[in-house]
Amino acid sequence: MDLDAVVDELYRLAPGDFTAIRDERARTARADGDRQLAERIRRLRRPTLAAWASNLLVREQPEEAERLLRLGAALRQAHRDLDGEQLRELSARQHQLTFALSGQAGRLAAEAGQRISDEVRQEVQDTLHAVLADPETAAQWAEGQLTKPLRLPAGFPTPLPGPEQAPAPRRRTRPAKEVADLDAARARRQEQQARLDRARQQAADAERELHAREGELAAVEEEGRRAEAGEQQAEQRVGELSRRLQEARRDQRRARDAAREARDRSGEAERAVREARRRAEEATARVHKLTERQTNDP
Incomplete structure (x- = not known):
């Protein structure tokens, strides 16, 4: 996305369409990873x-x-x-x-x-x-x-x-009623001009207020986007930790099973050793007994 192309597009739009399209283009630039371009677009004024x-x-x-x-x-x-x-x-x-x-x-x-x-x-x-x-x-x-x-x-x-343009004509003396009518008309024009000036000032103030509020809205939207990004990162972290916890629990269960199996084999081995020792002792005793008998026979 190019800033000049965005500017050309936006300033062709009617004022009523400007803000929505501008914000959409700024979001697109931000989604594309160009935060600087997004900020420059957001600052464009309607x-x-x-x-x-x-x-x-x-x-x-x-x-x-x-x-x-x-x-x-x-x-x-x-x-x-x-x-x-x-x-x-x-x-x-x-x-x-x-x-x-x-x-x-x-x-x-x-x-x-x-x-x-x-x-x-x-x-x-x-x-x-x-x-x-x-x-x-x-x-x-x-x-x-x-x-x-x-x-x-x-x-x-x-x-x-x-x-x-012809030079201004010489002034002539007017009747009192005509003078009064002219004064009244002049007063009305002055009042109309005063109302127009006030309306223009109010419009300018409203425009400044609108720009200020647009800036505040953009700042709030930016803060919201940062919060959403942080939330997504936290959710990804939680998901990763949950996955690791599940893997650790599976490893723990396998270790417990292996330890139990090892204890069972150890017990069987101990019993086999005791049985072998008993048979060895019995065999040794028989050997002694036979040896003594052989020695005692004439």
């Missing part, structure tokens, strides 16, 4: 929905991704050259392209069975703006392995307006 859609765009639309990368290089060069005319032209293309690509990402996600909300599509578009701003961010995006959406680097200049 992408957010926006990150997955961004990855999908890179993988499914490589030509469009290349267009964005080339535009980013041109924009950064124009900023370095302080070329206002070039910046205005490229800025207009930037807005058009990032809007179009974020829409394509939404369509690709829907075709893959996962519709994304306007908020998620905006996160994709923010990621594309970040890609235009920074070459390292662009290289990271081009790998198609994002785990979270990207943000525009701090200090990056705001793109200049395109030439098709």
